[in-house]
Amino acid sequence: MGKKVEMDCLNLNDSDFTCQLLFFIWLKIGGTSFGGGAVTQYLIQENFIYKHKWITAEEYANIIGMCQITPGINIIAYTILIGKRLAGWRGIILSVLGLILPSVVITIMISAIYANISQYPEVQSGLRTAFAAIFGVSLATNWRNVKPILLQNKKRGSLAFAVVLAILFGSGLIYIFLDVPVVILYLFGGACGAFSYRYISKRKQEV
Amino acid sequence: MSWFLFFWVVLKAILFSTGGFGPLPALHADFIANGWATEQQFAEALSIGQITPGPNGLWVVSLCYLVAGIPGAIMSAIALIMPPFFVVLVQYCYARINHISTIQGILDGVVLVISSFTVIVLAGVFKNSGIDVTLLIIAAVSAILAATRRVSVNLILIVAALFGAMFGGQ
Numbered sequence: 001m002g003k004k005v006e007m008d009c010l011n012l013n014d015s016d017f018t019c020q021l022l023f024f025i026w027l028k029i030g031g032t033s034f035g036g037g038a039v040t041q042y043l044i045q046e047n048f049i050y051k052h053k054w055i056t057a058e059e060y061a062n063i064i065g066m067c068q069i070t071p072g073i074n075i076i077a078y079t080i081l082i083g084k085r086l087a088g089w090r091g092i093i094l095s096v097l098g099l100i101l102p103s104v105v106i107t108i109m110i111s112a113i114y115a116n117i118s119q120y121p122e123v124q125s126g127l128r129t130a131f132a133a134i135f136g137v138s139l140a141t142n143w144r145n146v147k148p149i150l151l152q153n154k155k156r157g158s159l160a161f162a163v164v165l166a167i168l169f170g171s172g173l174i175y176i177f178l179d180v181p182v183v184i185l186y187l188f189g190g191a192c193g194a195f196s197y198r199y200i201s202k203r204k205q206e207v
Numbered sequence: 208m209s210w211f212l213f214f215w216v217v218l219k220a221i222l223f224s225t226g227g228f229g230p231l232p233a234l235h236a237d238f239i240a241n242g243w244a245t246e247q248q249f250a251e252a253l254s255i256g257q258i259t260p261g262p263n264g265l266w267v268v269s270l271c272y273l274v275a276g277i278p279g280a281i282m283s284a285i286a287l288i289m290p291p292f293f294v295v296l297v298q299y300c301y302a303r304i305n306h307i308s309t310i311q312g313i314l315d316g317v318v319l320v321i322s323s324f325t326v327i328v329l330a331g332v333f334k335n336s337g338i339d340v341t342l343l344i345i346a347a348v349s350a351i352l353a354a355t356r357r358v359s360v361n362l363i364l365i366v367a368a369l370f371g372a373m374f375g376g377q
Binding site for chain 2: 029030031032033035036037038039040042043046050061062064065067068069070071072073074075076077079080096099100102103104106107110114115118122123126127128129130132133134137138139140141143144145146164167168169171172175176182185186188189191192194195196197198200
């Protein structure tokens, strides 16, 4: 298994990859991503796409898509696929343990403390401003998620670009004004994307 | 309380849902019906899940700790880890059909919807928590700093929380 992992590591074309570093990075994300899922996602992007460049923004966008049709917490599914991409099953185990161990321990500790101090106004006010910052970070995180899709479709032509913009803003407007279930929105986005990509691909073949 | 039943109730709620807050309706119905948790414990666990590190879904660990101590928290953590392994199967299928442009279109379409939906849901929570000019400025500055990657996101959150605790608690 060791040899197999080394081979996977070599495929990354990146000399700084080791399984120890992979575990350490997840441990750091799991222990420092205060602010929940938005911050965790941001740190995943920051470490794996921008800092170490072990996965591309396009690969990450695919991972997000696949994880939406998987039961349970999406970020654990991201962790599984990133770990698998980088070091096979060993990578999965190291990544999941690295993310979950510190975050679960800290969650238990904070749960124990929070119940005793939640009545203080300073705590409530600190939580409100922290949530404002979390909302701001989530804007940056989601922009990073949609950016590669928007750029790719801008290159494909005005029709493709118009369709992805329509999905992005249309789904938001449908949710706000019609209050439809999220599953319907997923189907809407998936169907629009499928028809658009298929139509453009067919047109290219005809040309 | 049977530990086996407890584990099954948590696992079932996670297995038949997706996303961090997906298990909320099923867990709420079962925990309240069984008398395992109160509404107050749900509210506390959801708040804690927003500030602790890791995925939002760890609010389930917080809830299970509040109602069943350390053994409950460990059981819920195991139940949270198991269902996402289905993604390996999803990826196996995807690898065989990803050359079809339609499949890529579906995935990209879903990602666009999720991003739009996530921002709207968080904006709703933000608005309901009592929005004002200071909070809007904090959100805008945090978004710019995070997007430009000039400041660590942990530092952004710590400064924001300290600012609120010092100037907003009176």
